[in-house]
Amino acid sequence: MGRKLKEATPPSDPEIPNDPELNSEKKKKKKKKNKNKDPENTIHSPKRKIEELEKTEEFSDSKERKKKNKKKKEKENKNEDEGLEENGKNEQSGIHEDGHVAVTGKDVKDAKYAPLKSFAESKLPSDVLQCCRNFESPSPIQSRAWPFLLDGRDFIGIAATGSGKTLAFGVPGIMHILKKRKGTFSKGRNPLCLVLSPTRELAQQISDVLCEAGKPCGVISVCLYGGTSKVAQISALKSGVDIVIGTPGRLKDLIEMGVCCLKDVTFGVLDEADRMLDMGFEPEVRHILGQTCSARQMVMFSATWPLLVHQLAQEFMDPNPVKVVVGSEDLAANHDVMQIVEVLDDRARDARLVALLEKSHKSDQTRVLVFVLYKVEATRVENMLQKGGWKVVSIHGNKSQHERTKALSLFKKGTCPLMIATDVAARGLDIPDVEVVINYSFPLTTEDYVHRIGRTGRAGKNGVAHTFFTQQNKGLAGELVNVLREAGQIVPDSLLKFGTHVKKKESKLYGAHFKEISVDAPKSKKITFNDSDDE
Template sequence: MPISDTEAVKAAKRVLKQQTEPMKLKTLAKAVIEKVDNGTDSSVKEVQAWIQKSEKFVVNDKKIVSLKRKRSEYPKDSQEKCEKASKQPKGETSQKSSNTGSAVLLQDVSSVADWRKQNKIVVMHTKDDEQGKEQTALLVKAKMYFPYTSFEHPDCVASIVAPLLEQCVSVNKFKAPSPIQAQSWPILTQPSDSTGRKRDIVGIAETGSGKTLAFSLPILSAMSETKVSGRRLPRLLVLSPTRELAMQSDQVLQEFGEVVGLKSLVVYGGVPKPTQTSVLKKGYVDCIVATPGRLKDLIHEGSCDLSAVDFLVLDEADRMLDMGFEEDVREIISYCKSKDEGRQTAMFSATWPAAIQNIALEYMVEPVRVYVGFESIVGSNGDNAVDDSLSANKRVTQTVEVIEDRQREARLQQILEKVHGKRNNRVLIFALYKKETERLENALRRQGWNCCSIHGNKTQAARTAALAEFKDGTCPLLVATDVAARGLDIPNVEAVINYTFPLTIEDYVHRIGRTGRAGKHGVSYTFFQPTDKSHAGELQQVMKQAGQEVPEELLKFGSTIKKKEHKLYGNFGPKDTSTMKKATRIVFD
């Protein structure tokens, strides 16, 4: 016997009377089916329809439902917050403010457009055209996805559970969501269509802008509403390119997951497997943050089951999808729920190369792209577009010196005396290779500098200890390879020195982004050798877009930007690769 509409309504009333927060319609329907539990196979859509037809409930645009009852019976906490926010006049600034701007409750189209323009935010929607052969980017109208610029915004209160907002405001003392958070939260929480499917998202914002919480809060909120007790499989997977970034993301998920009863586990190489394996086999993990190599090992040995993953996040997505990681990432994603099964996918980074964009679309369904710090432009055909060329943090003063190899060490000493003279402020030095990092650390120590290092030849315990000493100021001078270039939130780094120029311009942007974080200003010094001349044009473009003065010595190398080579065929690859088949591996028995 299927559930009758009367049974569904009665069960829904019982569920809602036990809630202290408004509940999403789809979540309520699932709870009704579980509560009645009469062995039927009634669909969630059927139960949703019965609830919507009943006059016992209130259903609004956001699919948030509540039981009709007297004024005094409404849950106080969430209702008071909504009322306080909704009574505020349009455009009026809240008393709380942020380093990134005022916490304004945006309630009309014009104020949203002005806010986006002020914060240089462009929101675009990618969807298939009528033939389904090409991907077309369309600017999203301002009336869609109103940003949650205040923690007291009515939609923010309705979409994100109260304990998580309380953790932001009362514990962490956040004054307002950052721009990337304010614009990402409505996209990740609001249904994209009548089926209730949530939107996929690509978020591109400068380093230090709060991207981790941009995806963490909406996902943890959704997971908390359908929390599973007892043994369970992970429902959130966050993939990170480095161990340090994975550990950092896990700290955020542990802090905020704890307040809603969700458990997180970080998985990375360089440490013994048994500890990670035993935790996974117990079946009490809701979120996994992992580097690809170790996660693949655990999957292959049967310790990790990703079949229940509803939420997939690629942190530093461009690095995760480049040639070094792409094959591993493809395999790992194949073990998760497919995008056709309703998996929600989020990709966040500070850089978004064109070569990565088409690959990313393979894992997503009509994603919304959010650019923070970019200008909206008008193309030659009159269509709106976005200037998504590489952009560095404008609060970092960039100094580039063209220098010969043998002159670098003496010049490094001069710069350190200038920016690290008191030897108590944090300075980060980047080298390119592991051996170079070791040599540079030893040389600085011989010269009397108190320094430590992070690179691939060190054990994970030594890398973690070095990073901890750098963060707490015990050892304020850190020499590192690019494992420390992406995503690491190290507070109050005053200067970054690029002793060796990186292999890609994207890594340069990430390196200098270790300073000037959270609204502060910083400086960077970069040694540019004649052997780096192939990067001269790209570096000039990045500096100009950030409003920096380009030195004459760098301009002498020319401003030509070398075209990216095809990953498989180098310079001999076809000019249009969109219709080209990918190479396949042939295995002979």
């Protein structure tokens, strides 16, 4: 230990400290050693970093990527067959046939919480399972969530869009209602189940699924959202409902009007919780949950686990909720999507968009979803394309709900397979067979970029995402490079010129020291100081 300290102490040799000839010879050797050490060739230099990144591009070919993913999957399946599991007092992890599933929480190793391999294992009534008749087996999130939710546990789920999250909480919600009602449904009944959603489109999508799932059992749902008349919604509430699905703004309005009573709600769901809080709905969410029964079962689905969502879970959930993560909490894009990033001048985007549409949309059958950042930008791009003879629809906040619903319906049916959208369509929406996503404007966060391109490449199909990246987006270049490299995609040299630095994750309220918090983190303690004259 002492010798290492001496060797590290400059400037003289520890064994012959005062020999001028040997010291001179050592300096010559050192000089010769550093002769070719050009700053541009150092391992930390920008030039060297680019060269190292370029080497990795040799493996970004799709065949290599598929081969690599195949080997990874074979390894995971092998681990599953051997029955490997991670150690931990209250933690259980396993490899599901569709990917990695991590489960944490109290008593999660209990045999009664074993993941379901078939719908029959759930032992649910046939009329409840009728909504699952088109599926061979439960999805990973469903197979893990149902045992806990049917047992009345508070639950946090983190899973990719399109993984069956709606039925993951919908089926247990229906069973909760049937047990509470005991098969009798009175007219004018108050709801027992509440589902909160950040956007109107997602709320409608959840409503469509739950209405169909509840019909054979006599369970009635209503969808409450803004941008449309309250009359029909108030009428439905007065007739009596079992499940309320709604956006925070409209739901709070109807509560304050005295027409929506949530005092009997004993099963609450927050879908896309992180998105809801990002949109500034925290006061509304807290107000609405405060109207529900205190002895309720809470379910939260969230793509990420930031501080505000953690605090919400601490306030409205049991101290030890179950947390299931399907895949990874790390930011990663769908590997079935080919990501093409093009760095160009802001003024060149219109011409490039038209060129891409002429190439990918010439048959008028290919569904193309074009994302923009602002409502005004959506209108301008839509008008520009319409003047060019393109048949196009759009959805954004400046359109009425009727117009948004109609546009989305035309796009889904394929009647008008070209749609311009803001980030209201980036998350949660299940739009089948979108073959191409074009990011006309890069989003404000890399998370939104991942969600946007996730609109294509769904259900095992391949998709293409073409992204325009401009000078004003350079602050997100490092994060985008990481997403591309993780998915084995080509990183263009023009993007690397912006650098690969990644900023620390920041919270709007708490600054750069903000970090992801574990669900098992201890609650904060209040400290009271004794009165003192020293202030």
